[in-house]
Amino acid sequence: MTRDKRKPTIEDVLELSGIELLHPGGFDITRRIGEIVEMKGKKVLDVSCGRGILPAYYAKNFGARIVGVDLSPEMIRSSVARAKREGVESQTEFKVANSLDLPFEDCSFDLAVNECAVGLTPDPQKCLDEMARVTKPGGYVVIHESTWLKEMGQPEKADIARRLGTVPYTLAEWKGMMASAGLTDLWAEDWSAPENAAKIRPDRKVKNANDLFSLWEMLSSILPRLIFKYGITSIGHIYESMGKVYPLYLNGTLGYFLLRGQKP
Numbered sequence: 058m059t060r061d062k063r064k065p066t067i068e069d070v071l072e073l074s075g076i077e078l079l080h081p082g083g084f085d086i087t088r089r090i091g092e093i094v095e096m097k098g099k100k101v102l103d104v105s106c107g108r109g110i111l112p113a114y115y116a117k118n119f120g121a122r123i124v125g126v127d128l129s130p131e132m133i134r135s136s137v138a139r140a141k142r143e144g145v146e147s148q149t150e151f152k153v154a155n156s157l158d159l160p161f162e163d164c165s166f167d168l169a170v171n172e173c174a175v176g177l178t179p180d181p182q183k184c185l186d187e188m189a190r191v192t193k194p195g196g197y198v199v200i201h202e203s204t205w206l207k208e209m210g211q212p213e214k215a216d217i218a219r220r221l222g223t224v225p226y227t228l229a230e231w232k233g234m235m236a237s238a239g240l241t242d243l244w245a246e247d248w249s250a251p252e253n254a255a256k257i258r259p260d261r262k263v264k265n266a267n268d269l270f271s272l273w274e275m276l277s278s279i280l281p282r283l284i285f286k287y288g289i290t291s292i293g294h295i296y297e298s299m300g301k302v303y304p305l306y307l308n309g310t311l312g313y314f315l316l317r318g319q320k321p
């Protein structure tokens with residue numbers, strides 16, 4: 058995906074807003090992952106762990122031992138601070154690392170999870186290959202990602218991907234990439250219902266895109282940060298992007314899937 062660095066993506070705005078959970082489905086999809094992989098007591102790699110809210114959740118609710126990696130040093134600092142705050146330091150470890158070149162030996166983890174950060178890399182197949190490589194035989198690789206439910210022309214798809222900051226694929230394409238990574242027994246669950254998108258803010262009632270942030274959050278932090286980083290015109294660009302992308306989730310063009318594969 059080529060992008061214009063002066064135009065923030067929706068992903069950029071979510072990250073600079075400082076909200077802690079950065080994926081549709083909120084804690085519900087995270088809990089579901091813990092259940093479908095029988096995570097209790099396992100050694101887990103959380104690839105692109107963001108602000109560390111998920112490793113803390115897995116450690117507390119499933120007694121898992123988690124290594125979280127993220128490309129952003131700022132995200133890793135947040136993750137370490139959160140683990141301390143939540144009293145799960147002894148179960149967690151964090152590292153700055155690129156999901157396209159994971160700094161671990163083959164077969165190091167019982168399972169590898171990536172919540173909403175495969176499609177945003179320049180090479181999703183390589184990311185899945187790396188996750189499969191570091192997983193032990195018999196272990197699972199789990200992802201959840203934006204997924205095309207209806208066909209659209211290639212230029213329109215590319216425009217939406219640029220605005221979102223991640224590239225959606227069809228379910229068949231996601232499964233194809235997991236199979237190419239050597240994973241078998243592929244399983245998928247549909248999380249496309251629009252109310253799942255709202256769960257990205259478990260702390261707020263979100264009925265539509267305008268409810269995602271409060272007026273106070275917009276005025277006190279998001280708009281100043283956007284203008285500082287991308288300039289005043291970025292605000293119009295983001296409103297235009299929300300206006301183009303959000304309806305696609307409501308009209309069933311764009312969805313969201315949880316996928317699991319097993320390393321033979």
Ligand SMILES: C[S@@+](CC[C@H](N)C(=O)[O-])C[C@H]1O[C@@H](n2cnc3c(N)ncnc32)[C@H](O)[C@@H]1O
Nearest residue numbers: 078079080105106107127128129155156172174
């Ligand atoms: C949508 S957020 C998801 C964060 C977290 N998994 C969550 O669901 O809250 C995407 C995350 O991927 C990270 N990221 C982007 N490219 C990456 C890469 N190549 N390797 C590792 N992390 C990456 C970003 O820094 C960001 O924290």
